[in-house]
Amino acid sequence: AQSVTQLDSQVPVFEEAPVELRCNYSSSVSVYLFWYVQYPNQGLQLLLKYLSGSTLVKGINGFEAEFNKSQTSFHLRKPSVHISDTAEYFCAVSAPGAQKLVFGQGTRLTINP
Amino acid sequence: DVKVTQSSRYLVKRTGEKVFLECVQDMDHENMFWYRQDPGLGLRLIYFSYDVKMKEKGDIPEGYSVSREKKERFSLILESASTNQTSMYLCARRRTLSRTTEAFFGQGTRLTVV
Numbered sequence: 646a647q648s649v650t651q652l653d654s655q656v657p658v659f660e661e662a663p664v665e666l667r668c669n670y671s672s673s674v675s676v677y678l679f680w681y682v683q684y685p686n687q688g689l690q691l692l693l694k695y696l697s698g699s700t701l702v703k704g705i706n707g708f709e710a711e712f713n714k715s716q717t718s719f720h721l722r723k724p725s726v727h728i729s730d731t732a733e734y735f736c737a738v739s740a741p742g743a744q745k746l747v748f749g750q751g752t753r754l755t756i757n758p
Numbered sequence: 759d760v761k762v763t764q765s766s767r768y769l770v771k772r773t774g775e776k777v778f779l780e781c782v783q784d785m786d787h788e789n790m791f792w793y794r795q796d797p798g799l800g801l802r803l804i805y806f807s808y809d810v811k812m813k814e815k816g817d818i819p820e821g822y823s824v825s826r827e828k829k830e831r832f833s834l835i836l837e838s839a840s841t842n843q844t845s846m847y848l849c850a851r852r853r854t855l856s857r858t859t860e861a862f863f864g865q866g867t868r869l870t871v872v
Contacts, residue, residue: 654798679860688848688863735800744789744808746861750800
């Protein structure tokens with residue numbers, strides 16, 4: 646079975662500062678990894694995904710994430726955040742061929758002017 | 759643009775009522791899911807369905823049931839609503855045997871049980 650831990654429940658940063666949202670996973674098999682964003686009162690939208698290949702994955706809105714198999718991590722980064730990035734971010738994991746996605750607890754990103 | 763449509767954005771129901779949350783997808787995806795979202799707990803899987811009339815329990819199925827009579831529609835049923843079922847409910851669809859393997863979500867239904 647897979648599990649996901651998002652290490653920070655809330656991350657406050659100033660506008661134009663860099664940010665890293667941390668995600669660690671647990672699995673006995675190879676995995677697919679995902680980051681989703683949820684803006685207020687909306688559903689979840691895919692930011693990026695890692696299936697295989699290059700460990701650095703680029704997504705929408707300037708976000709990127711790096712898959713690190715030895716540390717079982719998939720941290721999300723952005724070099725310069727904007728007020729519009731204020732949202733909740735979810736990391737998720739799935740085994741290849743499995744139906745379910747398992748989600749972390751979420752990290753609320755707050756951008757201060 | 760891919761779509762997952764949940765029939766209501768906001769619902770207020772009374773304790774003991776039978777509640778139906780409806781979800782419709784516009785693609786031919788096999789898998790559909792119902793998640794519940796609560797602050798600090800992330801998304802927790804209630805039930806999922808991998809084909810018509812097929813279903814499996816997720817992590818928190820107690821107090822819920824589901825129905826999938828047609829491939830495009832997946833319903834979540836609260837048999838007798840209780841205040842601890844006040845939450846945001848998210849429906850999703852997913853095709854697993856594909857490179858497009860992410861889940862696509864609806865806008866969510868915020869249910870309040872009074």
